[in-house]
Amino acid sequence: MGESPLSGMFRGATKVTVDDKGRVVIPTRYRALLAEHSEGRVVVTVDRDQCLLIYPVAEWGQIEQRLMNLPSLHPQSRRLQRLMVGHATDLDLDSHGRIALTPELREFAGLTRGAMLIGQGKKLELWDEQRWNEQRDTWLRDEQATTDLANELDSLSL
Numbered sequence: 001m002g003e004s005p006l007s008g009m010f011r012g013a014t015k016v017t018v019d020d021k022g023r024v025v026i027p028t029r030y031r032a033l034l035a036e037h038s039e040g041r042v043v044v045t046v047d048r049d050q051c052l053l054i055y056p057v058a059e060w061g062q063i064e065q066r067l068m069n070l071p072s073l074h075p076q077s078r079r080l081q082r083l084m085v086g087h088a089t090d091l092d093l094d095s096h097g098r099i100a101l102t103p104e105l106r107e108f109a110g111l112t113r114g115a116m117l118i119g120q121g122k123k124l125e126l127w128d129e130q131r132w133n134e135q136r137d138t139w140l141r142d143e144q145a146t147t148d149l150a151n152e153l154d155s156l157s158l
Contacts, residue, residue, distance in 0.1 A: 010119035015129065018111050023098040027117065030124065031097050040093035044105055045084045050131065052101070052109045054124040057090065064088065
């Protein structure tokens, strides 16, 4: 596949607002990465966890190629292709650093006014704030209840 063109990493959790027109302001620290590596162009798609995934356009090209190379007769592959490629939407940051999400994307993720933008390395996740808080708390409870973590994960557990 080759090395990804994205040299920086998206990290951190940021509260953002979805305005009445479905626009979200991308934080300045992320805008610089997007401007440098994809001229402010992103692809937004859906994730099985009912959040949205935001990829720099160049990064998405690699993901889409990998998705479309999955065996099309395999039911799980077809579901992933239908969900991720089927909902993939090209968006540009406007002059105010916002992306305008389609009603379909907002509906899928259950986005209301309050949202969370979560850095995930080469992509961002956009969650409804309440859903994020509930999911995060569930993950933390599950983490505490798990006793069979691999040795390499022990030093990273919360």
